[in-house]
Amino acid sequence: MPRELERMRAFLTKGLTETAALWPDVEQGYAWVHRAAHLLSNDDNLSASEIRQTYGTLLAEMEQTPTSSEPLATMLSTFRKVTASYWPGLFHCYNQPDLPRTNNELEQYFGSARYHERRATGRKQASPGVVVRGAVRVVASVASRLHTFSGATFPI
Known part of the structure; x- marks a missing residue:
C-alpha cells in the first residue's frame, strides 16, 4: 500500500479508536431525531391532532428513557426545549394543504x-x-x- 494511504489509514484508525466511546450516543441520538423527522414528514397522512399526539408520545419517551451519558442527555434536553418553543405553530401545516412545512x-x-x-x-x-x-x-x-x-x- 502506498505510504500516503498508510498514513491516512493510521489517522482514521486513531480517530475511530479515540471516538469509539461516543458512537453509541451518536447512534441513539440519530435514532431519536430520525423518528421525529419521519413523524413530521407525515408519510402516513395523519391528521394534525394525530401527529401532535404521536410526536408528544415520542418526546415523553425521550424524557423517560435513561441515557447512558451526559452529552446524550444534554442533546435530548436541548431537542425537547427547542421543540417546545416551536410547538404552538408546529402542526398548522398539516391542517392547511397549501401551507408549506418549512420556510x-x-x-x-x-x-x-x-x-x-x-x-x-x-x-x-x-x-x-x-x-x-x-x-x-x-x-x-x-x-x-x-x-x-x-x-x-x-x-x-
Whole structure:
C-alpha cells in the first residue's frame, strides 16, 4: 500500500479508536431525531391532532428513557426545549394543504435578493433603499429572474 494511504489509514484508525466511546450516543441520538423527522414528514397522512399526539408520545419517551451519558442527555434536553418553543405553530401545516412545512423557499427567496443587492451595490449590509422601497425591489428582482424582458415587450 502506498505510504500516503498508510498514513491516512493510521489517522482514521486513531480517530475511530479515540471516538469509539461516543458512537453509541451518536447512534441513539440519530435514532431519536430520525423518528421525529419521519413523524413530521407525515408519510402516513395523519391528521394534525394525530401527529401532535404521536410526536408528544415520542418526546415523553425521550424524557423517560435513561441515557447512558451526559452529552446524550444534554442533546435530548436541548431537542425537547427547542421543540417546545416551536410547538404552538408546529402542526398548522398539516391542517392547511397549501401551507408549506418549512420556510426554506422563502428564506432562499430573500437570501437571493440580498445576495444580488450586495453584488450590485458592493455593500456588505443592505442599502437604505431596501428598507424604504424593499418590498417592491424584492418582487421586481424575482420577477426579472422568472421572465425575460426585452424592448419589444414594452414598446415606447
